[in-house]
Amino acid sequence: MCISYSISPYILPFCITPVFIRIFMDSRTAFITHLMTILMCAATVTQPAEFITIQGLAGLTAIISLRQLTQRSELFRAILIVLLVSVLAYISLQLINRRVLFIEEINYSDLVCIIISSLLLMVSYLLLIPIERIFGFTSNVTLIELSNANNTLLRRMSEEAPGTFQHSMQVANLAAAVAEKIGAKSQLVRTGALYHDIGKIRHAAFFTENQRGINPHDRLTETQSAQIIISHVREGLALAEKHKLPQVIRDFIATHHGCSFTKYFYIQAQNKTPDTAIDPATFTYPGPEPSTSEQAVLMMCDAVEAASRSLKEITEENIAALVNKIVDGQLADGHFKHTPLTFLDIENAKEVLRKKLQTIYHTRIQYPELKK
Numbered sequence: 001m002c003i004s005y006s007i008s009p010y011i012l013p014f015c016i017t018p019v020f021i022r023i024f025m026d027s028r029t030a031f032i033t034h035l036m037t038i039l040m041c042a043a044t045v046t047q048p049a050e051f052i053t054i055q056g057l058a059g060l061t062a063i064i065s066l067r068q069l070t071q072r073s074e075l076f077r078a079i080l081i082v083l084l085v086s087v088l089a090y091i092s093l094q095l096i097n098r099r100v101l102f103i104e105e106i107n108y109s110d111l112v113c114i115i116i117s118s119l120l121l122m123v124s125y126l127l128l129i130p131i132e133r134i135f136g137f138t139s140n141v142t143l144i145e146l147s148n149a150n151n152t153l154l155r156r157m158s159e160e161a162p163g164t165f166q167h168s169m170q171v172a173n174l175a176a177a178v179a180e181k182i183g184a185k186s187q188l189v190r191t192g193a194l195y196h197d198i199g200k201i202r203h204a205a206f207f208t209e210n211q212r213g214i215n216p217h218d219r220l221t222e223t224q225s226a227q228i229i230i231s232h233v234r235e236g237l238a239l240a241e242k243h244k245l246p247q248v249i250r251d252f253i254a255t256h257h258g259c260s261f262t263k264y265f266y267i268q269a270q271n272k273t274p275d276t277a278i279d280p281a282t283f284t285y286p287g288p289e290p291s292t293s294e295q296a297v298l299m300m301c302d303a304v305e306a307a308s309r310s311l312k313e314i315t316e317e318n319i320a321a322l323v324n325k326i327v328d329g330q331l332a333d334g335h336f337k338h339t340p341l342t343f344l345d346i347e348n349a350k351e352v353l354r355k356k357l358q359t360i361y362h363t364r365i366q367y368p369e370l371k372k
Helices: 016-024 027-044 048-065 074-096 108-135 140-146 152-160 162-182 186-195 222-242 247-255 263-272 293-308 316-332 343-360
Strands: none
Touching: 016 027, 016 048, 016 108, 027 048, 048 074, 048 108, 074 108, 140 186, 152 162, 152 186, 162 186, 162 293, 162 343, 186 247, 186 293, 222 247, 222 263, 247 293, 293 316, 293 343, 316 343
């Protein structure tokens, strides 16, 4: 009369697979994988059409419920919705197929199995962090949590290197806007931008955005100054490892300067000793070069935002010239050759940067003085 719980196909939490694929990848892949799974399993059950309908609706509901996942706790909301949809689908199919005339006659054995399988989805909440650590995945939930300004590293940077913190916030907003325009991962590049300069915490006073009238570089040689500036990449990677930041965030720290020069100190050193050969490697960042669209976007936005602070006159023409000069220079130096960026992507990125910088540095009205 009643099907044993141990052999009922409804007790298996098939929705766990699409839940994890949706969190770490995308909705289309999650749904296709789930559909293929239940189609193969349907061959072993007595009511395949009913099984496919219930499990298909449950998987689709789980995927749709997780589209705007911003907190791990929202998994519980998705699980409750899946439970409700599965129960209603099972009862509806029983009534539609005339297997029962009243709700009291429903086979509660299968119904209990459906409820148990929905509750077993809560395992996904417990497995989310271990799967990220073991397989190196990084979900949007983790990225959003890392973007919280109250996180240890970001709070420390805001206190010890406030200028760098403000620079990182501006770069994050610019990079996210550019990523949206070219179809890259905006949340990933936003989070990477917030952490790309954390290495400046160690020697905050040596970076212009944190200086208050005193420049410690005046007491150093150009080589020493360049090595301190370059070291913020190494220091950032050390901090990222200490605080167990995901590998994708560490990649932003390592690649945001690529293998470029510290041109300011290199040119100063050349001008001071024109007859002496200077080793360019001393003034070169260790790299590597960007290998993804998101890393290239961060490199653009970082350089453009920093250079925009030195503009003496803020006009549309000056901003456009600055953006073109920096991005075209990076392209000519080969910083983007390992990325999938197209020339159209780069032009779209420059357009977004021009518009955003014009908005940031817009002209403010001058308030009139009250005449006595």
